[in-house]
Amino acid sequence: MVTTAHPTGPFCSDVIFFANSELAHTHMFYVHGTHKLTFQMPTADQQADFAFNGIHAFAFCEGLLPTVGSIWNTFKSMFGGCELGPCKPNLPVIGMKVPEYMETATVNFLEQSMQIKMEKRDIKRVHIDPNTIQSGDFIAVNRLTGSSQTIAYGTGSHISHCTMALWMDYGEGKELYIVESTSGAYYDPSVV
Numbered sequence: 619m620v621t622t623a624h625p626t627g628p629f630c631s632d633v634i635f636f637a638n639s640e641l642a643h644t645h646m647f648y649v650h651g652t653h654k655l656t657f658q659m660p661t662a663d664q665q666a667d668f669a670f671n672g673i674h675a676f677a678f679c680e681g682l683l684p685t686v687g688s689i690w691n692t693f694k695s696m697f698g699g700c701e702l703g704p705c706k707p708n709l710p711v712i713g714m715k716v717p718e719y720m721e722t723a724t725v726n727f728l729e730q731s732m733q734i735k736m737e738k739r740d741i742k743r744v745h746i747d748p749n750t751i752q753s754g755d756f757i758a759v760n761r762l763t764g765s766s767q768t769i770a771y772g773t774g775s776h777i778s779h780c781t782m783a784l785w786m787d788y789g790e791g792k793e794l795y796i797v798e799s800t801s802g803a804y805y806d807p808s809v810v
Contacts, residue, residue: 620675622650633678638671639773640664671774695723695764716762724762732771748794755783757796 622632632647636655640663647653657673659665678685699716728734759779760766766778781798 620645620647620653620655622647622653625650635676635678636673637676637772638667638673640667641673674772674774691723691726692764694719695727695767696720699761699763720764721762724764724767727764727767727771732767732776734776751783751794753783753785757781757783759798 620634634645634647636643636645636657640661641657641659643655643657645655657668659668678688698720725736728736757780758777759781760770760777769778770776779798781796784795784797785792786795
């Protein structure tokens with residue numbers, strides 16, 4: 619059920635985007651009052667996702683100026699640090715490293731939208747002795763780019779990607795791999 623009330627003018631409307639990892643639906647409400655929406659979720663995956671995460675509702679800002687501001691903030695969090703390789707890091711503004719403005723916009727999104735307050739840390743890279751890592755160890759990925767946080771927000775998580783350590787046979791011994799199921803994008807280990 620969605621209730622809309624207190625229109626600011628005769629042509630006022632509310633636009634809400636409903637989504638989870640299995641569903642995406644935008645609905646415009648022209649008339650105030652209580653509205654009932656029914657979402658079709660025929661597959662077991664859709665039903666399981668709904669039972670675990672529910673459905674998120676994203677309200678579009680009312681009026682032109684707030685909407686333009688939201689689009690600008692979204693753009694800042696998405697543009698700059700390439701997430702798809704290969705990237706041409708020699709281009710101005712665009713590169714593999716996440717620029718500070720992009721990181722700031724993403725941290726602000728996390729705090730405002732998900733109530734996640736990230737602490738600034740002096741440590742930028744942690745070196746772990748590979749001998750302490752076992753096959754099956756879980757490694758969470760959270761790169762401060764808008765698309766990673768969109769994944770986290772949409773799935774109700776604090777991370778965007780799950781990876782796992784896996785020791786594989788290599789020649790006469792074993793070699794450590796960090797594996798991830800992905801749609802084709804990859805992270806360059808030298809920049810994350």
